[in-house]
Amino acid sequence: MTDFGARLESESKKTLLVKILSIDWVMFISALLISLAGLVTMNSFLGNNSFFQHQFVWLVVSVIIFFVFSLFDFHFLRRTSVVVSIYVFACLSLLALFSLGMVTKGSQSWFSFGGVSFQPAELAKISVIILLAKYFSRRHIEIANFRHILVSGIYALIVFILVFLQPDFGSAFIIFMIWLGMVLLSGLSKKHLFIVLALGSIVFSALWFGGILDNYQKLRIKNFLNPTADIRGTGYNAYQSTIAVGSGQVLGKGIGYGTQSKLKFLPEYQTDFIFAAFSEEWGFVGVTLLFGALCALIWRVIANAFRGSTNFEILFGVGLATLFVSHFVLNAGMNIGLLPVTGVTFPFMSYGGTHLLISFASLGILNGMRRYQKTAHNNKLKNEFFGL
Numbered sequence: 001m002t003d004f005g006a007r008l009e010s011e012s013k014k015t016l017l018v019k020i021l022s023i024d025w026v027m028f029i030s031a032l033l034i035s036l037a038g039l040v041t042m043n044s045f046l047g048n049n050s051f052f053q054h055q056f057v058w059l060v061v062s063v064i065i066f067f068v069f070s071l072f073d074f075h076f077l078r079r080t081s082v083v084v085s086i087y088v089f090a091c092l093s094l095l096a097l098f099s100l101g102m103v104t105k106g107s108q109s110w111f112s113f114g115g116v117s118f119q120p121a122e123l124a125k126i127s128v129i130i131l132l133a134k135y136f137s138r139r140h141i142e143i144a145n146f147r148h149i150l151v152s153g154i155y156a157l158i159v160f161i162l163v164f165l166q167p168d169f170g171s172a173f174i175i176f177m178i179w180l181g182m183v184l185l186s187g188l189s190k191k192h193l194f195i196v197l198a199l200g201s202i203v204f205s206a207l208w209f210g211g212i213l214d215n216y217q218k219l220r221i222k223n224f225l226n227p228t229a230d231i232r233g234t235g236y237n238a239y240q241s242t243i244a245v246g247s248g249q250v251l252g253k254g255i256g257y258g259t260q261s262k263l264k265f266l267p268e269y270q271t272d273f274i275f276a277a278f279s280e281e282w283g284f285v286g287v288t289l290l291f292g293a294l295c296a297l298i299w300r301v302i303a304n305a306f307r308g309s310t311n312f313e314i315l316f317g318v319g320l321a322t323l324f325v326s327h328f329v330l331n332a333g334m335n336i337g338l339l340p341v342t343g344v345t346f347p348f349m350s351y352g353g354t355h356l357l358i359s360f361a362s363l364g365i366l367n368g369m370r371r372y373q374k375t376a377h378n379n380k381l382k383n384e385f386f387g388l
Helices: 002-021 025-043 050-070 074-078 080-100 120-138 146-164 169-185 190-209 215-225 236-247 274-305 311-335 353-370 375-386
Strands: 102-104 107-113 116-118
Touching: 025 050, 025 274, 025 353, 050 353, 074 080, 074 120, 074 311, 074 353, 080 107, 080 120, 080 146, 107 120, 116 353, 120 146, 120 169, 120 311, 120 353, 146 169, 146 190, 169 190, 169 311, 236 274, 236 311, 274 311, 274 353, 311 353
Parallel strands: none
Antiparallel strands: 102 107, 107 116
């Protein structure tokens, strides 16, 4: 029994080591570097280190969650009951915000538990990815049928409306982009794409002329079309962020010497405009390195997705890549004045525990799926490291 117990313990250690070695380290390190870039920028803020301290704690917790999730087998995510449960829980959380949520700057988007806040919209994004991955993976051959596009659109629309009414237009738009990206990958025809775009135009027109969009949201869109029209009013944030990005020039002003954020000309420099604050201090060279890390992250997410053992893993990875790319494009775009200010965070970099935790957890899930993508690859690892 002693020998058997020792062998069992030895095999367990070998299995755990194989799981750790099978982690996509390029993907993890890329995400970690982006997060550290955000931490360094927050730590340089004048007179307030609370952002750095809180984000550091969230980063440590997120990394732990990543490694824990990477050890699990996520076959169970394919079960309809699990998918529906996650989606329903996300929708109920969004509904509960309207009575229990904390109002911050006109948006009722967070639950507050003591000193900790949680944003259900971040969980809702992942729930939509999981639901659509399940839906399209079961109907991959029939996807040309426009009915499936409409049904999947309804699933996404429910979450879209609940998030939009908070109001959180940025997160609502991200949910739309997740749906569009996954639909396109699933084999949408050009005819159906035209219909989808036409429906989108109709919906936008209804939002604009039907009195659903608030005046400040309309002003942001108008300011996007003409950023210099009101730089002392609605265009102030975008104008200041472009100054910050441009003033970084090639090598940047140096860590702690970014005047736009330090003198508080740049609002929300720890969340919405952290890219501008980073660019001012690190310059073009730093931004290039940051984009390189992000490209490496997206590349590894997509590479892992297309190694999936089923369509579910492939679609989940593609949805995840769409999520990160959408966050990056919207945040960087509004920081350099190319897109309207929507309050979307820079992936892994902006201040916010919920987004960071959910993002690392999602990568952990993808790594968990990676373990059973290539069985032969896992056997090769065993042979190389254990001489089996």
